Structure formats: structure tokens, C-alpha cells
Amino acid sequence: MTAAPLLATRNLRKHFSLRGGLLHRVQAVVQAVDGVSFEVHAGETLGIVGESGCGKSTTARLLMRLVTPDAGDVVFDGAPVGRPGGLGLRDLRRQMQMVFQDSYASLNPRLPAAMSIAYGPLVHGVPRSSALKRAAGLLEAVGLRPELFANRYPHELSGGQRQRINIARALALEPRLLILDEAVSALDRSIGAQVLNVLIDLKRRFNLTYVFISHDLDVVQFVSDRVMVMYLGKVVEIGPVEEVYGHPRHPYTRALLSAMPSMDPDHRIQQAPLGGDPPNPINPPSGCRFRTRCAFAEDVCARREPPLGGVPGPLTVRGGLTPPSCSPAHDAACHMLVPGSGHTRAA
Amino acid sequence: MATTPADGALPLLLPDEALARARAGNSYWKNVWERLREDKVTIAVTLVLLAIILLAVFAPLVVWHDPLVGSAFTRLKPIGTERHWLGTDEVGRDLWARMVYGGRLSLLCGVLPVFLALLAGGSLGILAGFTGGFLNSAIMRSMDVLYAFPSILLAIAICGILGSGLGNTILALTVTFIPPMVRISESVTAQVRSLDFVEAARASGSRTLPLLRYHVLNNVLGPILVFAASLISISMILAAGLSFLGLGATPPHPEWGLMLNNLRPAIWVAPMTAALPGVMIFLTSMSFNLMSDGLRQAMDVRL
Amino acid sequence: MWVYALRRLLYAIPILLGVSLVVFSLIRLAPGDAADLLIPPEAPKEVAAAFRARFGLDQPLHVQYVKWLRQVLSGYLGVSVVSNRAVAGDLFNALGNTVVLAVPAALLGFTLGVGLGALSAFNRGTNLDKVFSATAITGVSLPHYWMGIVLVAVFSVVLNALPAQGMGPPGLPKTWEQLRHLILPVVTLSLIPMGVVSRLVRASVLEILSHEFVGALQAKGLWRRRVLFHIMKNAAPSVLAVMGLQFGYLLGGSILVETVYNWPGSGGLMNLAIFRRDVPTLSATILVIAAIFVLINVLVDVLQAVIDPRIRR
Numbered sequence: 011m012t013a014a015p016l017l018a019t020r021n022l023r024k025h026f027s028l029r030g031g032l033l034h035r036v037q038a039v040v041q042a043v044d045g046v047s048f049e050v051h052a053g054e055t056l057g058i059v060g061e062s063g064c065g066k067s068t069t070a071r072l073l074m075r076l077v078t079p080d081a082g083d084v085v086f087d088g089a090p091v092g093r094p095g096g097l098g099l100r101d102l103r104r105q106m107q108m109v110f111q112d113s114y115a116s117l118n119p120r121l122p123a124a125m126s127i128a129y130g131p132l133v134h135g136v137p138r139s140s141a142l143k144r145a146a147g148l149l150e151a152v153g154l155r156p157e158l159f160a161n162r163y164p165h166e167l168s169g170g171q172r173q174r175i176n177i178a179r180a181l182a183l184e185p186r187l188l189i190l191d192e193a194v195s196a197l198d199r200s201i202g203a204q205v206l207n208v209l210i211d212l213k214r215r216f217n218l219t220y221v222f223i224s225h226d227l228d229v230v231q232f233v234s235d236r237v238m239v240m241y242l243g244k245v246v247e248i249g250p251v252e253e254v255y256g257h258p259r260h261p262y263t264r265a266l267l268s269a270m271p272s273m274d275p276d277h278r279i280q281q282a283p284l285g286g287d288p289p290n291p292i293n294p295p296s297g298c299r300f301r302t303r304c305a306f307a308e309d310v311c312a313r314r315e316p317p318l319g320g321v322p323g324p325l326t327v328r329g330g331l332t333p334p335s336c337s338p339a340h341d342a343a344c345h346m347l348v349p350g351s352g353h354t355r356a357a
Numbered sequence: 358m359a360t361t362p363a364d365g366a367l368p369l370l371l372p373d374e375a376l377a378r379a380r381a382g383n384s385y386w387k388n389v390w391e392r393l394r395e396d397k398v399t400i401a402v403t404l405v406l407l408a409i410i411l412l413a414v415f416a417p418l419v420v421w422h423d424p425l426v427g428s429a430f431t432r433l434k435p436i437g438t439e440r441h442w443l444g445t446d447e448v449g450r451d452l453w454a455r456m457v458y459g460g461r462l463s464l465l466c467g468v469l470p471v472f473l474a475l476l477a478g479g480s481l482g483i484l485a486g487f488t489g490g491f492l493n494s495a496i497m498r499s500m501d502v503l504y505a506f507p508s509i510l511l512a513i514a515i516c517g518i519l520g521s522g523l524g525n526t527i528l529a530l531t532v533t534f535i536p537p538m539v540r541i542s543e544s545v546t547a548q549v550r551s552l553d554f555v556e557a558a559r560a561s562g563s564r565t566l567p568l569l570r571y572h573v574l575n576n577v578l579g580p581i582l583v584f585a586a587s588l589i590s591i592s593m594i595l596a597a598g599l600s601f602l603g604l605g606a607t608p609p610h611p612e613w614g615l616m617l618n619n620l621r622p623a624i625w626v627a628p629m630t631a632a633l634p635g636v637m638i639f640l641t642s643m644s645f646n647l648m649s650d651g652l653r654q655a656m657d658v659r660l
Numbered sequence: 661m662w663v664y665a666l667r668r669l670l671y672a673i674p675i676l677l678g679v680s681l682v683v684f685s686l687i688r689l690a691p692g693d694a695a696d697l698l699i700p701p702e703a704p705k706e707v708a709a710a711f712r713a714r715f716g717l718d719q720p721l722h723v724q725y726v727k728w729l730r731q732v733l734s735g736y737l738g739v740s741v742v743s744n745r746a747v748a749g750d751l752f753n754a755l756g757n758t759v760v761l762a763v764p765a766a767l768l769g770f771t772l773g774v775g776l777g778a779l780s781a782f783n784r785g786t787n788l789d790k791v792f793s794a795t796a797i798t799g800v801s802l803p804h805y806w807m808g809i810v811l812v813a814v815f816s817v818v819l820n821a822l823p824a825q826g827m828g829p830p831g832l833p834k835t836w837e838q839l840r841h842l843i844l845p846v847v848t849l850s851l852i853p854m855g856v857v858s859r860l861v862r863a864s865v866l867e868i869l870s871h872e873f874v875g876a877l878q879a880k881g882l883w884r885r886r887v888l889f890h891i892m893k894n895a896a897p898s899v900l901a902v903m904g905l906q907f908g909y910l911l912g913g914s915i916l917v918e919t920v921y922n923w924p925g926s927g928g929l930m931n932l933a934i935f936r937r938d939v940p941t942l943s944a945t946i947l948v949i950a951a952i953f954v955l956i957n958v959l960v961d962v963l964q965a966v967i968d969p970r971i972r973r
Contacts, residue, residue, distance in 0.1 A: 498674075505678070506950050507908055508913070509915065510912045517933075518939070590800075628817075632813075642801040643797065646797055650797070
């Protein structure tokens with residue numbers, strides 16, 4: 011594929027300072043997201059997995075610009091975000107929307123469902139009656155009958171229904187990319203499956219691109235085309251979903267997948283389990299952050315950070331002279347994969 | 358037809374009604390209204406208040422003596438005297454007239470300062486709660502300085518130094534109530550601001566003004582109004598207290614606190630008459646308190 | 661925790677400065693200054709000008725403020741326009757008398773408040789609850805100065821059992837004669853704290869009872885008294901905070917009750933000062949009481965932080 015990606019980020023970084031003490035001095039820094047780069051192509055679903063605290067949700071908020079990054083670039087459809095001459099915030103938010111995890115807290119308890127959905131278009135200048143009509147259409151699209159649900163309040167709805175309303179609300183602005191931050195994690199399995207099917211259906215109908223964040227490996231496998239694994243604020247592996255799940259190359263990914271109960275008695279996974287204590291994002295280990303729990307860690311892992319599949323390529327900017335990014339490769343950030351890195355297992 | 362379960366939950370409906378209700382939606386305020394309807398105490402108290410307010414508003418119609426005119430011949434007549442059914446005060450003025458007109462002043466001193474403090478303090482508080490950062494600190498720290506004075510002290514300080522009179526009283530009480538209003542508005546707004554749906558609304562590219570209108574105000578006004586209602590009774594008691602000290606309304610205005618002070622010497626001679634203004638203050642203040650309590654209970658709906 | 665206490669104390673300093681600024685501006689806002697009060701209007705302007713120059717009244721405001729502040733911090737609170745004595749001495753005497761009133765009133769009000777509130781909460785919905793709640797709301801809605809008048813009418817006029825006014829022999833109450841003078845004012849003053857604390861305790865206990873952990877404690881088989889102890893420990897922070905505030909109000913807001921009973925406390929002093937337009941006395945009293953209130957607030961905050969570890973930031 012040589013088409014430019016719809017969304018690309020490079021070296022995103024966000025650190026949170028913790029203040030305390032007598033003069034409210036900065037006492038520690040939480041390195042939530044540290045140098046994250048990836049691309050999302052139009053029409054695909056990129057899954058993002060990792061344990062709690064790995065920086066997935068912060069990454070989502072950085073993409074939506076709900077939180078300002080300390081460093082790094084975000085490029086949407088060729089236009090840099092947040093730069094003069096590039097894409098403004100308001101325009102960005104017309105094209106990229108987000109669905110949050112807590113379906114109840116995401117809805118204003120004082121507004122009926124139709125108003126919650128119509129709010130987005132309303133503030134962008136759409137007249138009230140058309141906005142409400144669009145809301146009714148979207149309710150239909152997510153599988154809720156408008157005559158019954160348009161005037162319902164959040165406390166009168168079930169979790170699955172609320173999440174559908176959240177999806178409808180996200181779609182009201184006709185975005186091109188939807189970020190789903192643990193969107194089905196709080197729902198019962200069966201309800202979550204229904205909502206997932208709605209999402210898949212909508213993606214096809216409206217030509218959407220998804221970024222699907224979850225800690226649930228099964229769900230991500232079901233829904234994604236490519237998947238990205240994060241650990242402690244860094245990307246450790248990225249690639250097509252069958253590749254990553256079938257032949258994981260990073261020790262962390264392998265450990266994660268081995269923790270999944272295998273359904274196939276002939277394919278019992280026999281990797282070394284995760285050892286050591288989960289480290290603190292305030293004081294991450296030097297070099298490769300996973301080394302304290304990695305069964306294959308060596309000196310080189312403490313000295314240098316492993317790059318993600320070689321040298322990171324330049325971002326594509328519309329009208330620029332730089333070549334387009336490469337095809338969806340399967341990359342992992344581990345010294346064992348880099349020839350000549352100094353690791354005994356490197357090729 | 359609805360059946361009311363005994364434990365105070367909302368009434369059950371028959372299937373058709375339920376369907377119609379589901380279509381119409383069951384908003385928060387509708388919930389509150391239904392709970393209020395079941396609360397007999399609050400209804401009774403609200404009716405009492407309405408009666409007092411109506412009497413005060415239509416004073417000229419229900420009173421047939423001039424509250425400011427007295428006669429030395431009719432001093433301190435007891436309750437039930439012919440032509441003065443509540444008796445007269447120490448200067449011979451009709452007590453019923455003074456009570457009703459006094460109601461005007463006392464209600465004014467109760468409601469107006471709270472209303473003004475609500476406008477000023479509420480806006481400041483919502484602004485502080487919503488913006489956060491430096492503006493928030495600046496506003497809240499200034500309020501902290503005013504908070505350092507016990508309420509009555511602040512009111513006395515302002516009235517004592519600026520002079521007595523109704524205008525100064527209302528000014529003093531408004532200033533006294535602005536810090537609590539700012540504090541509660543800020544607290545509630547800051548809570549709402551951190552909720553997910555506000556973040557979601559911001560994520561849809563909304564500007565600040567519609568965000569405030571559709572998402573913040575309708576969640577914030579409820580608790581603020583309940584708090585303001587509870588301040589009214591304090592305002593009335595403080596205003597009457599100021600008049601009692603000679604700092605509030607000046608003679609010959611019929612203000613309940615002032616009447617209390619003037620009738621004090623009469624307690625040896627006509628105790629019922631002397632106690633009457635206090636009873637009115639008590640009644641009105643209690644009604645406001647009970648009403649605001651009832652409102653708070655109705656609004657504390659766990660949805 | 662010491663860090664928090666220190667930080668809280670440091671923070672009180674700008675507040676106190678702000679308070680002094682407010683008091684100072686109120687003084688200056690008073691129509692007419694000392695020159696207008698003491699010099700007859702027919703005197704030539706030079707006399708007034710000389711007077712102002714001598715007492716520093718013609719200097720710019722911030723200079724006056726600094727001078728005044730330095731005086732205050734060194735303990736000099738001005739001279740009463742009326743009695744021509746130093747304010748400081750009279751004020752501290754009067755404050756002492758107010759404390760004699762405030763402490764028993766606080767103890768009575770808080771004890772009754774906690775008792776009534778807790779009993780109400782544990783017997784929620786019963787007639788007992790209704791009666792106690794009615795008592796509490798009466799305490800809050802009643803104009804307590806009016807109640808004082810009524811009590812005087814009943815106990816002094818009709819029954820002739822207790823003195824109607826005054827403090828009796830000065831000093832700490834040791835004799836029965838002194839205690840007799842104390843009873844009615846203390847009861848009157850305790851009404852509001854009783855009402856406020858009772859309502860708060862009832863609400864807090866009800867809220868805690870609704871938490872799941874109480875059910876867990878009872879399921880563990882803890883004896884009722886132990887569960888009670890746990891509940892009280894949880895309710896303590898906010899109740900203590902309000903108690904501290906109420907004590908501050910008792911000290912600062914006693915003026916009405918002291919007026920009714922002619923009690924020679926700080927409130928009575930203020931009342932006289934208002935009546936005689938004695939601005940130095942009035943402003944000094946307000947300043948000192950506000951300063952004490954600020955310190956009580958600091959104490960209450962630190963106490964809350966000691967009890968509830970979540971508060972220490």
C-alpha cells in the first residue's frame with residue numbers, strides 16, 4: 011500500500027508532574043507516553059493493547075488533543091495538527107471523534123438522548139431541527155428505535171443502550187476516524203458482542219477508520235486489522251493482527267498471549283512466564299523498559315533502548331518531497347531482533 | 358391510575374401509561390416534582406410561606422389601620438381588642454398592621470440579599486470552578502479573606518461603620534452571603550467540569566458558551582438554588598438581629614426585629630404582644646428552612 | 661502531616677493581612693475622620709489641617725495603613741474615643757468574659773447536638789426521630805435573641821428564679837451566685853450550635869450507615885458498640901470542622917445574646933462602641949475576633965487532616 015496514512019504520529023510524549031511538599035515543588039514525573047509513533051491507514055481498524063497504566067488512554071487523549079502533548083507531531087490526512095497553517099482543533103474534532111469507557115458518565119444526566127446526540131452538530135452551526143433529525147437517523151443506525159429512545163434519559167437506559175448512544179453521538183459530526191477507548195470493556199460479554207457488531211456494521215456503512223483501545227486481547231483480535239502493543243508508555247510491537255497473534259516477536263507480547271487460556275490442546279504455549287515486579291511509570295527502567303521482567307534480558311538491554319523495527323521513517327506531509335511510509339510491516343522493539351545489537355540472541 | 362408504594366419510591370403505572378411515559382422520557386426535574394408532591398410537610402410549609410408572602414404583597418388590602426400612626430390612648434392594648442384584633446404596640450400603633458407591613462420589610466431583607474449574592478457569587482463561583490488555574494485561585498483566595506469573619510461580625514462591621522438603614526443592611530447582608538455562594542458554586546462546578554460528558558462535549562469541538570448552557574448550568578443550578586434557599590432564613594434572622602441592635606431598619610419603620618427591640622420593655626406588662634414579632638420571624642424562618650430541606654431531599658435522587 | 665500544618669499556618673498569614681486590610685478600609689470608609697469628630701466645624705481650616713498633620717491623617721492611605729499595622733502588631737490597639745482608655749486592656753477583659761460564656765455554651769450545644777443527631781439517625785423514621793429533628797430545626801430557625809427574651813420573661817419575671825441580666829461577680833465562675841447568672845445566657849447561646857451540629861450529625865451518620873462497609877462490619881459479628889465507634893470515627897472529620905466553626909461563631913457572634921442579657925463581653929463592648937460611634941474600639945474588636953477566627957479555622961483544618969488521612973495533600 012503506498013497511500014498516505016489517514017493519521018500519523020511521531021514521537022508523542024506526555025509527562026505528568028506530581029507536586030507535593032512544602033512549596034508544591036515537582037517531586038516526581040509520571041512518564042505516561044514516551045516517544046510513541048505509529049500510523050493509521052484509511053479504512054482499517056488499528057487495535058491498541060496493553061496492561062493498565064501502559065499509556066493507551068493517554069495516547070487516545072493526545073490524539074484528540076484533549077491533553078496537549080509535551081513533544082511530538084500528529085498529522086491528520088496530511089495536515090499537521092495544532093500548528094499554524096495546519097488543522098485547527100475545531101476542524102480536527104469534526105473529523106476525529108472518541109467513545110469513552112464509562113457509558114453512564116459520558117452522558118449528561120439532564121439531557122435526553124436525542125439532545126446529547128444533536129449537541130455536536132448544534133454547536134457547529136446546524137439548525138436545531140436538522141440536528142434532531144440527524145440524531146433520529148443515527149439512533150436508527152445504532153439499532154435503537156427513535157420513537158422509543160429519543161426522549162429517554164441516561165438513567166432509564168441499560169449499559170449497552172447507553173454505549174450505542176455514545177457511538178451515535180460520536181458519529182453525529184460525520185467524522186472519518188473514531189477512537190474507541192475501552193468502549194465495550196464495562197459491558198457484559200454478550201451485550202459487548204452486540205455493540206461490537208454494531209460498530210463493525212457502522213464502519214462499513216459510513217466508511218470509517220477505527221482506533222480500538224482495549225486490554226481485552228480476544229476482542230482486539232476479533233475487531234482489528236492491525237494491532238499495536240504498548241508497555242509503560244512505549245510501543246513494543248506493531249503489525250497485522252494474524253502476524254502478531256500468530257507469531258509474536260516481542261517477549262512481552264508473547265507473555266501477554268501466553269496468559270490467554272489456549273483453546274487448542276495441541277497448541278499449548280510453553281513460553282517463560284512474566285517474572286519480576288511491574289515497574290513504576292515514575293521511574294521506568296533504563297534502556298528497554300521491559301527488561302526487568304524479561305527472561306532474555308542482558309546488559310545491552312539496560313544500556314540502550316531498542317528501536318522499533320529499525321530507524322523510524324519520516325512522516326508523510328502532503329506536498330512534501332519525502333517518500334511515503336512503507337507497507338504494513340510487523341515490527342517489534344527488541345534487541346534480539348536487531349542484528350549487531352550486541353544481544354547474544356540477535357541474528 | 359397509579360399506585361403508591363409505601364417506601365417513598367415513584368408510583369407504579371399501568372402498561373399503557375408506562376409506554377407513554379417511556380416515550381415522553383422521565384427527566385430529572387420531573388422526578389423531583391413527583392417526589393415533592395408526595396412530601397406533605399414541604400407542601401404545607403410552602404403554602405404557609407405563600408400565605409405570608411401574599412399578605413405582605415397585598416398589605417394595603419388586608420390592613421385597615423396606618424402602621425405608622427399611633428395614639429397615646431391606645432397603648433399596649435391586648436390581643437382581641439375591638440378594632441385592633443392583635444392589639445397595639447408601645448406607641449399605640451395597630452399591631453396587625455405593623456406585622457403585615459413588617460413582613461414586607463423582613464421578607465425583603467431575607468430574599469433580596471440572597472438573590473443578589475446568588476447573582477454575584479454564583480457567577481463568580483461558576484467562573485472560578487469552570488476555568489480553574491490562576492483565575493480560580495485569585496477568586497477563591499479573595500473569598501477566603503471575607504470568610505475569615507464570622508457572618509454576623511461582617512454584617513455588623515459594615516453596618517456599624519457605614520451607618521444604619523435599610524440600604525446598608527441589604528448591602529451588608531449581600532456581602533456576607535457572597536463568599537458562601539462563591540464557595541458552593543465553585544465546588545459544584547469544579548465537580549461537574551471533571552465529568553466525562555463535559556470532556557466529551559469539549560471533544561466535539563464545542564465553544565465555551567454552549568458548553569456552559571447545555572452541559573454545566575443544568576447540572577449545577579439545582580444544588581446552588583437549594584443552598585440559596587437555606588440562606589434566606591439566616592438572612593431574615595440576621596436582618597432582624599441588626600435591627601434589634603439598632604443597625605438595621607430605623608424607626609418608625611415596622612421591621613420585625615426593630616419591633617422586637619422596641620417591645621422589650623413591654624414584656625413585663627404585655628408578654629404576648631412583646632413576643633409576637635419573634636413568633637413571626639420564627640415561623641417564616643422555619644418555613645424557609647423546612648422548604649429548602651424538602652427540596653434537598655427531593656433532589657437527592659439516586660438515579 | 662507537619663508539612664501540612666506548617667503550610668496551613670503559612671497560608672493564614674496572607675489571610676490575616678487581608679483581614680487587616682478589610683478592617684482598615686472599613687475604618688477609612690467611615691464618614692468623617694477624627695478631625696471632624698473632635699474639632700468644631702466653625703474653627704478655621706488651618707486648625708483642622710494642623711490637627712490632621714499632627715496625627716498623620718493627611719498622609720497617603722498606604723502609609724497610614726503600614727503605620728496602623730505596625731501599631732497593631734506591637735500590641736497597641738488604639739485609644740477609645742469615649743473612655744480615653746487604651747482599647748487593648750478593655751478588649752481582653754471583655755473577651756475573657758465572652759469566653760466564660762462561649763465555652764459552656766459550646767459544650768452544652770455540642771453534646772446535645774451529637775446526642776440528638778445520633779439518636780435521630782439510629783432511629784430513623786420513628787417519632788423520636790421526628791421530635792429530635794424538629795428540635796434541631798427549631799434551634800436553627802429560632803432567633804436566639806428572641807428566645808433569650810422569652811427565657812428572661814419566664815424565669816426571671818414570672819418565676820423569679822434566675823437573674824435577668826448581668827454577669828454578677830466578675831472572674832471565672834466558682835460560686836453559685838456566678839453560676840446563676842450564667843445559666844440563661846449559656847442556654848440561649850447553645851441553641852444554634854445544638855441545631856447545626858444535630859442536623860449535621862444526623863445527616864453524616866445516615867450517610868455512613870448507607871455505606872456497605874457497615875453491613876460488612878455487622879456481618880462480621882461486631883458488637884453494636886464497636887460498630888458505633890467505627891461510624892463515629894468516620895463522621896468525626898466534618899462534624900469537628902463544623903464544631904470549630906461554630907465555636908468561632910460563638911466567640912464572634914455573641915453580641916446579640918450579650919445585648920439581651922447585658923453581659924460585659926466583647927459583644928457588649930461592640931454594642932456600646934456602635935452606639936457611641938467609637939470607631940477605634942469597634943475596629944479593634946472586629947480585628948481581634950477575626951484573627952482568632954482565622955486561627956481557629958487553621959486548627960480545625962489541621963485537626964481534620966490528623967483524623968482523615970485523605971485530606972493531607
